[in-house]
Amino acid sequence: MPQLVHIAGMASSNHRARVAALRRERMRLRLLEAALSVFGQAADEPGVVDEVISRAKVSRGTFYNYFDNADGLLRAVADAVGTELMQAVAPIVEARDDPAERMGAGVRSWISLVERHPGLAYFFRRAGLYILSNEQVRTDMPRDLVAGMKSRRFTIDELELGFVLVAGTVLAAINTMATGKVPRTYGSKLAERILMSLGVEGSEARAISRARIAAPALSPDSLIVRSIGAGLSAG
CATH class of the missing domain: 1.10.357.10 (Tetracycline Repressor, domain 2)
Structure with missing residues (x-):
């Protein structure tokens, strides 16, 4: 009987390890997917625009009179x-x-x-x-x-x-x-x-x-x- 309990314990431990590894891999893939969606978007980047406005010492309205967004500025x-x-x-x-x-x-x-x-x-x-x-x-x-x-x-x-x-x-x-x-x-x-x-x-x-x-x-x-x-x- 003790031997069976030991085997059952090992099986349970291995199962938890596999489940944990699977969860880590799923989370890793989720983070990679989120990162790809961010890096692949062609949307405006408020942080970049704010930095340009600050360094140029102009108003936000002045910036947008010349460029629609950060990508237009980059181009x-x-x-x-x-x-x-x-x-x-x-x-x-x-x-x-x-x-x-x-x-x-x-x-x-x-x-x-x-x-x-x-x-x-x-x-x-x-x-x-x-x-x-x-x-x-x-x-x-x-x-x-x-x-x-x-x-x-x-x-x-x-x-x-x-x-x-x-x-x-x-x-x-x-x-x-x-x-x-x-x-x-x-x-x-x-x-x-x-x-x-x-x-x-x-x-x-x-x-x-x-x-x-x-x-x-x-x-x-x-x-x-x-x-x-x-x-x-x-x-």
Whole structure:
């Protein structure tokens, strides 16, 4: 009889453990579902709006005269940042005739600017896809891709695929920069791999990516410089 009681006790204990584990897993899934619904919504974010109003020292009514919500503000800032980055990079890119050299210089220049202004990496994590909608980004990069395709410098034959290869890789790289340190040669290695993905032979891609280029510069009164000076890089 004592043996049966012991076995019954063990069974009861195992059952309680299984029930407890099941409840923990259900609660975990419930929390994950709630988090996904929050992160996936495109609604206004009152906390963000309040912080912007406080820092800008304007009234709520003034804010809503210019933007409908936090997402509209984020899109507008992303567009301005995209324009400033492209304008800073343009002289370096356009000093070259070869599409592969232009692409390599553009990638390295973007990474260089993010390295010198770390707050950009945090901003890109949130607004990177919005920056890709910038008119100058959607004009200049495809221009060089088309030139490379027509001259057979690039072996890809679909413009949108080329855009995704370049832009997607750069965004992923900048995300890495926001989460930890990267080597000093990060921009060159990134440009090399992007050129290879577009069809440039390895040794040539390496040579292009290691060639000396001028450092891109932002105007002292640019939105990026002023904002980072006010604390955009915090986080």
